[in-house]
Amino acid sequence: MFGSHLSIAGSMVNALNEGEKLGFDCVQVFTKNQQQWKAKPLDEGMVREWLARTRELAWDSGGPDGRGGIVSHASYLINLASINDDLWRKSVDLMTDEIHRCETLAIPYLVHHPGSFVGSDLPTGLQRIEDAYAELFRRTKGFRTVSCLEGTVGAGSTIGGRFEHLAEMRERIAARTASPDRIAFCLDTCHLHAAGYDLSTRDQGRAVLAEFDQRCGLKNLKVLHVNDSKGKAASKLDRHEHIGEGWIGGAVKAHAGTGTYSLARLKKSGFAAFMAHPGLARIPKILETPKVNDPKGKPYDLTNLRRLKLLSTPNP
Numbered sequence: 001m002f003g004s005h006l007s008i009a010g011s012m013v014n015a016l017n018e019g020e021k022l023g024f025d026c027v028q029v030f031t032k033n034q035q036q037w038k039a040k041p042l043d044e045g046m047v048r049e050w051l052a053r054t055r056e057l058a059w060d061s062g063g064p065d066g067r068g069g070i071v072s073h074a075s076y077l078i079n080l081a082s083i084n085d086d087l088w089r090k091s092v093d094l095m096t097d098e099i100h101r102c103e104t105l106a107i108p109y110l111v112h113h114p115g116s117f118v119g120s121d122l123p124t125g126l127q128r129i130e131d132a133y134a135e136l137f138r139r140t141k142g143f144r145t146v147s148c149l150e151g152t153v154g155a156g157s158t159i160g161g162r163f164e165h166l167a168e169m170r171e172r173i174a175a176r177t178a179s180p181d182r183i184a185f186c187l188d189t190c191h192l193h194a195a196g197y198d199l200s201t202r203d204q205g206r207a208v209l210a211e212f213d214q215r216c217g218l219k220n221l222k223v224l225h226v227n228d229s230k231g232k233a234a235s236k237l238d239r240h241e242h243i244g245e246g247w248i249g250g251a252v253k254a255h256a257g258t259g260t261y262s263l264a265r266l267k268k269s270g271f272a273a274f275m276a277h278p279g280l281a282r283i284p285k286i287l288e289t290p291k292v293n294d295p296k297g298k299p300y301d302l303t304n305l306r307r308l309k310l311l312s313t314p315n316p
């Protein structure tokens, strides 16, 4: 299952249509302007059109839980780990709205960055996130949308750069809320690599997935962001690059954005391990690479999708 983060300019339904046109079978969207705290309620006519179109495309079935692979990315303003009470409360309110919007639109997965404990420490940050979820799930009892904690590059005080922290968050939220089915993970290949989980070879890719499975459980992975990395392994640099043109699938800085890559190199990279892993076959794999045209004038999403599909069959 492949998709891309696409624009909702004009109408959210445009993202579905654009995704189909590009050859995807799922999509990631923002359900609101992601830079604003306040959001207008969803337009009822648009919601009806959205639900009808997802059914028409059959994007409401298949995927990890049989509900399709459409993903919403929560606003970057949200910081559930904040020690500032005002910011924390605003974050919980906005996250509540994000969950409501997903439920209305029958979006199965809501991805968000766990948060940052700036001005405090990791244990306090983890406690704030647990407390936030206690409130969120109390407010949205019985909802079906699964919240996915996204792995980050772990720069500074941002949480989510280590599997043990992701695992601890999920376990605490699941225990506190008694809703283990509503809390899961999203991994991002660029973030993994930049966080220090080196994906530049296929064997390292396999080893990273095995470690994730052991600490976090592969069955709890619901979304994958597939991006190459402008930064080297452990650089803590969150900069996405086209597939095969960064330090995961290319390791040749001169390739960045040029449209050229080496298929032989890509097949030996961590991308090959991820694309061939049977445990990831049903998971939505979302491109968050720059939405520009390649040097031949075609949307880069087409190029990136083609490169990933060349890796989808198991390698020897």
Ligand SMILES: [Zn+2]
Pocket (backbone or CB within 6 Å): 150, 188, 225, 288
């Ligand atoms: Zn991502």
Ligand SMILES: [Zn+2]
Pocket (backbone or CB within 6 Å): 188, 190, 191, 238, 239, 240
């Ligand atoms: Zn990123």
